[in-house]
Amino acid sequence: MIKTIIGKPDFIESLRGKRASFMLALSNTKTADIEGITQAGIRNMIYLTPTLDSEFLCTGEVRSLENIAQTPKGVPTPALITRAVHLLAPYGRIELLDLGLEIKPKLDYFTQHGFDITPSQSIVEGADIDAQEVFEKGVAFGQSYECQDEYIILAESVPSGTTTATATALGLGYKAEGMFSSSFKNSPDDIKEKTLKLALSNIDDKNDIFDTLSKVSDNMIIFNAGFLMGLNNRIKVILAGGTQMACVLLVMNRILKLMGGAMETSNLALCTTKWVAEDENSDIEALLKMLSFPINAYYADFDFSLSERPALKLYDEGEAKEGVGAGGALVYGFLNGVSKDKITKQVESQL
Amino acid sequence: MIKTIIGKPDFIESLRGKRASFMLALSNTKTADIEGITQAGIRNMIYLTPTLDSEFLCTGEVRSLENIAQTPKGVPTPALITRAVHLLAPYGRIELLDLGLEIKPKLDYFTQHGFDITPSQSIVEGADIDAQEVFEKGVAFGQSYECQDEYIILAESVPSGTTTATATALGLGYKAEGMFSSSFKNSPDDIKEKTLKLALSNIDDKNDIFDTLSKVSDNMIIFNAGFLMGLNNRIKVILAGGTQMACVLLVMNRILKLMGGAMETSNLALCTTKWVAEDENSDIEALLKMLSFPINAYYADFDFSLSERPALKLYDEGEAKEGVGAGGALVYGFLNGVSKDKITKQVESQL
Numbered sequence: 088m089i090k091t092i093i094g095k096p097d098f099i100e101s102l103r104g105k106r107a108s109f110m111l112a113l114s115n116t117k118t119a120d121i122e123g124i125t126q127a128g129i130r131n132m133i134y135l136t137p138t139l140d141s142e143f144l145c146t147g148e149v150r151s152l153e154n155i156a157q158t159p160k161g162v163p164t165p166a167l168i169t170r171a172v173h174l175l176a177p178y179g180r181i182e183l184l185d186l187g188l189e190i191k192p193k194l195d196y197f198t199q200h201g202f203d204i205t206p207s208q209s210i211v212e213g214a215d216i217d218a219q220e221v222f223e224k225g226v227a228f229g230q231s232y233e234c235q236d237e238y239i240i241l242a243e244s245v246p247s248g249t250t251t252a253t254a255t256a257l258g259l260g261y262k263a264e265g266m267f268s269s270s271f272k273n274s275p276d277d278i279k280e281k282t283l284k285l286a287l288s289n290i291d292d293k294n295d296i297f298d299t300l301s302k303v304s305d306n307m308i309i310f311n312a313g314f315l316m317g318l319n320n321r322i323k324v325i326l327a328g329g330t331q332m333a334c335v336l337l338v339m340n341r342i343l344k345l346m347g348g349a350m351e352t353s354n355l356a357l358c359t360t361k362w363v364a365e366d367e368n369s370d371i372e373a374l375l376k377m378l379s380f381p382i383n384a385y386y387a388d389f390d391f392s393l394s395e396r397p398a399l400k401l402y403d404e405g406e407a408k409e410g411v412g413a414g415g416a417l418v419y420g421f422l423n424g425v426s427k428d429k430i431t432k433q434v435e436s437q438l
Numbered sequence: 439m440i441k442t443i444i445g446k447p448d449f450i451e452s453l454r455g456k457r458a459s460f461m462l463a464l465s466n467t468k469t470a471d472i473e474g475i476t477q478a479g480i481r482n483m484i485y486l487t488p489t490l491d492s493e494f495l496c497t498g499e500v501r502s503l504e505n506i507a508q509t510p511k512g513v514p515t516p517a518l519i520t521r522a523v524h525l526l527a528p529y530g531r532i533e534l535l536d537l538g539l540e541i542k543p544k545l546d547y548f549t550q551h552g553f554d555i556t557p558s559q560s561i562v563e564g565a566d567i568d569a570q571e572v573f574e575k576g577v578a579f580g581q582s583y584e585c586q587d588e589y590i591i592l593a594e595s596v597p598s599g600t601t602t603a604t605a606t607a608l609g610l611g612y613k614a615e616g617m618f619s620s621s622f623k624n625s626p627d628d629i630k631e632k633t634l635k636l637a638l639s640n641i642d643d644k645n646d647i648f649d650t651l652s653k654v655s656d657n658m659i660i661f662n663a664g665f666l667m668g669l670n671n672r673i674k675v676i677l678a679g680g681t682q683m684a685c686v687l688l689v690m691n692r693i694l695k696l697m698g699g700a701m702e703t704s705n706l707a708l709c710t711t712k713w714v715a716e717d718e719n720s721d722i723e724a725l726l727k728m729l730s731f732p733i734n735a736y737y738a739d740f741d742f743s744l745s746e747r748p749a750l751k752l753y754d755e756g757e758a759k760e761g762v763g764a765g766g767a768l769v770y771g772f773l774n775g776v777s778k779d780k781i782t783k784q785v786e787s788q789l
Contacts, residue, residue: 146447146448147447175775176775177774180456194448195446196451197452
C-alpha cells in the first residue's frame with residue numbers, strides 16, 4: 088500500500104507503528120491572486136485556503152469562513168484526507184508554522200510557531216522576500232526544535248505554490264520544465280507560462296541564490312530548506328507533499344553545493360499521493376533525481392476507487408492531487424494499520 | 439463523535455492522539471447505606487463498589503467479591519466501558535486515589551496513592567469530615583504530582599456521590615435544585631430529598647465553607663477541589679464525570695472567591711457521557727454556567743444503539759448514566775481512533 092518512488096522501503100518501514108508530529112507550513116503569496124492560476128480555494132478568497140485548511144485539520148471546523156475551501160469545480164481540499172487519517176490514527180500533535188499568512192487561524196491550544204514573516208508578493212513583481220532572513224529563521228528553528236514524537240511529517244498549504252516552486256527550480260537553473268504538477272487536471276498552461284516568464288525576467292545570471300529566491304520563490308520553500316538544514320539529519324522527517332516539497336530539496340541541494348558542504352540525508356524522505364506519483368503532466372521522480380544527495384521517496388497507493396462520491400472522484404480524474412500533506416498522511420495511516428476502506432469511509436463522512 | 443457542551447472543541451482536539459494517565463478517585467460515604475438512595479452496586483454491599491470498580495478497571499477481575507458490581511435491576515457498572523476503552527486504546531497508566539475506602543482494592547503493581555483519609559459518615563449525621571485537612575492534602579498532592587503522560591483523566595467511583603454533590607452545592611448556596619443527576623432512571627426523589635433536607639439542617643449561614651463541606655460533602659469532592667488548585671493549571675486535566683465533577687468545580691469556584699483569587703483554568707475541562715449530557719432530570723450545563731471561570735465541557739456521542747443486549751440497553755433508558763470516568767474514557771477512545779462499534783463489541787464481550 089506504500090510504494091517506493093526512489094530508494095528502498097526500509098526508511099518508511101522503520102517508521103511503522105511510530106507516532107509522528109504533524110507540522111503544517113502555511114504561507115500566502117500574492118502570486119495566487121493572478122486570475123486562474125490556481126484552483127486551491129474559493130475564487131477571490133484563495134488567500135484564506137491555508138487558514139481554513141489548518142482550522143479544519145486541527146478542529147474539524149472552519150472558522151474564518153462558513154465553508155471549507157473547495158475548488159470552483161467542487162473539489163474539496165485535501166485537508167479532508169489529512170483530517171480523516173488524524174481521526175483514525177492520530178498524529179502525536181499538530182503544530183502550525185506561520186510563514187506569512189494574511190489571516191491567522193482561529194485556534195486555541197494548538198502550537199502556532201510564528202517567525203515574523205509576512206506574505207510574499209507576486210513573483211511577477213519580484214516576490215519581495217528577504218530570502219536569506221527567512222532561510223536563517225528556518226535554520227534557527229531546525230537547530231532548536233525538539234520533537235516530542237518519533238518523527239516529523241512536514242506538510243504545506245500554499246495556494247499557487249506549484250507555480251512558485253516551478254519558478255524557483257527554473258530560476259536556480261534546474262532543467263525542470265514540465266516536471267511540476269498543478270492543482271488543475273488541465274493545468275492553465277498559458278497563464279502559468281506567462282507568469283513564469285514574467286517572474287524569470289526579474290532575475291539573471293548575476294543573481295546569487297538568495298537574490299533569486301527573493302524574487303521567484305515563496306516563504307514555505309525557503310524556510311523549509313533552512314529548517315531541514317538546521318535539523319541536519321537529527322530528527323527523521325517526512326516531507327509530505329509533491330513537487331513543491333521536491334523543490335524544497337532542490338533549494339537545499341543548491342545551497343549545499345554553494346557552501347561546498349555535504350549533509351547526511353538518511354533521515355529525510357518524501358511522501359506524496361498516487362495522484363502526483365502517477366501524474367502524466369509532471370515528473371516528481373525526475374526532480375528528485377536531480378539531487379546530489381540520496382533520498383527516499385514514496386507514495387500512498389490510495390485513490391477513491393472505493394467511493395461513489397462525485398466530489399471525491401474528481402481526485403481520481405486528476406484534480407487537486409496533493410496538499411496539506413495528504414500523501415504523507417495516507418502513508419501515516421497505512422503505517423498505523425488503517426485501511427484504504429476505512430480512510431475512504433471517514434473522508435466521505437466528513438463531506 | 440465528541441460534542442461540545444460549553445466552550446470550543448480546541449482543547450479536546452489538541453489532545454487527539456495523546457496518551458493520558460487515568461486517575462480514579464475512590465471514596466466511601468456512609469450516606470450510601472441509606473436504604474434505596476443509590477443503585478450503584480449490590481444491595482447491602484454498596485460500599486464495595488469503588489473497590490470492585492478499581493479491581494476490574496485495572497485487571498479485568500473482581501477480587502473483593504465474586505461478581506462485578508451491578509444494580510439490582512442488573513445495570514452493569516460503567517467500569518465496563520472504562521475498561522473496554524483501556525483494552526482498545528490503553529491509558530498510559532491507571533493510578534488510584536484512596537480517599538477513604540472501607541476495603542482496599544486487592545491489586546499489585548498499580549499505584550495506589552494513600553492519604554490517610556477515612557470514609558466519611560452519612561451527611562444525615564453531619565459527615566464528620568475534616569474538610570480543610572482533606573482539601574490541603576489535595577493541594578499538596580497537586581503541587582507535587584508529576585504526570586508521566588501528556589494529561590490526566592480524573593475519574594471517580596463514590597456510591598451515593600450525586601446525593602453528597604447535591605448537598606454540597608446547595609449547602610454552599612448555589613441555586614442548584616434539580617440540576618444533579620442520579621444513577622437511577624427514576625430517581626428516588628423522596629428518599630433523596632429527605633436525606634438532603636436532613637443534611638442541610640446540620641448547617642446554617644454561620645458555617646464557613648470548610649465547616650459546610652465537613653458536614654454535607656464527601657472526600658472525593660473536597661480532595662479533588664484541592665488537587666486541581668494545587669495543580670494550578672500546570673497539567674492538562676479532564677474531569678471525567680458528570681454532575682459530581684461539576685460539583686468539584688463549584689467547590690473550587692467558591693474557595694477561589696473566598697480567597698479573592700483567580701486561577702487560570704485553560705488546562706481544565708470536563709467530559710461526560712451522552713446519558714448525562716442529555717438527561718432531562720438534571721442540567722450539567724447550568725451547573726457549569728454558575729462558575730466564574732471559563733471551562734470547556736464535552737460529551738462522548740456514544741450510546742448502546744448498536745447493541746442488542748438488554749443489560750446495556752438500560753443505559754440508553756437512563757439507568758447508571760456515568761461513573762468510573764466512563765464519559766472521559768469514551769472521549770479518550772474517540773481521540774485515539776476507536777469507533778463506537780468497536781467499543782460496543784468490546785463492552786459486550788466483557789458481559
